[in-house]
Amino acid sequence: MSLILPSMLVLLVAAWKFDWRPWLADKTRQHLSFGAAIVLVPLWMLQAGVKDGLEVHFLGLTTLALMLGWRMGVLMGTLSLLLITLFGFDPWPDFGTNLLLGVIVPLSFSYFVFLLTYSYLYRHLFVYIFVAGFFNAALTITVKTLLFSGYMVWSGQYSWQVVMDNYVGTLPLLLFPEAMLNGMAITLLVVFKPQWMNTFFDRDYLINK
Incomplete structure (x- = not known):
């Protein structure tokens, strides 16, 4: 659990800064x-x-970040990983690594991309769905894959060639499905349950467009 300490620090910051009373x-x-x-x-x-x-x-994770925001997204993503680990799909010694590189950093990156789109791009429904959702999801899974690849090589668990052949090589197969999965989920939520989206505001994306 070499990365558990920085992971716990991020979780503490997220929990401490979150406004718990209305929640x-x-x-x-x-x-x-x-x-x-x-x-x-x-x-x-x-x-x-x-x-x-x-x-x-x-x-x-892109859908999670856009639905719940960064702080609650990190906390709920941690809960998901905890359940996966409890069910035996991930080993406990890797929990810290999986939390930091598989949840916290990718979700933070995804939320940061949303902030960039909100700040610098035209605020329109299609920008939200296709840029902050669809393309953002593809970028997020790329970041996660490269992070794990670098960590596996740096920690000496596998050579770069093994990682390339058995992990990075699968990335092109994941990009479009991941983008489509998040894009469709965000589209459905925005259309039918916009009040569930923490980052979607009618006044910004729909009114007077």
Whole structure:
């Protein structure tokens, strides 16, 4: 658990800065948060790989970040990973690494991309769906894959050639499905349940467009 300490530090910051009072008073927000965490569990269970530690799966972290925001997204993503580990799909010694490189950094990156689109691009529904959602998801899974690749080589678990052949080489197969999965989820949520999206505001993306 070499990366557990920085992971715990990020979690403490996220929990400390989060405004818990309105969240605790709103049962709908609580159900939405825990429901989002539970939905990720079967998605992350669908793992495939040849080498131990080099398994691939869809992330869904872009949808989580846009739904819940950075702080609650990090906390609920941690809950999802905790459940996956408890169920035996990930080993406990890798929990810190999986948390930091597989949840915290990719989700933070995804939220940062959203902030960039919100700050510098024209605020339109299609920009939100296709840039902050679709393309953002593809970039996020790329970041996660490269992070794990670098860590595996740096830690000496596998050579760069093995990582390239058995892990990085699968990335082109994941980009479009990951982008489509998040893009469709965000589209459905924006159309039918916009109040569930922490980062979507009618006044910015729909009114007077």
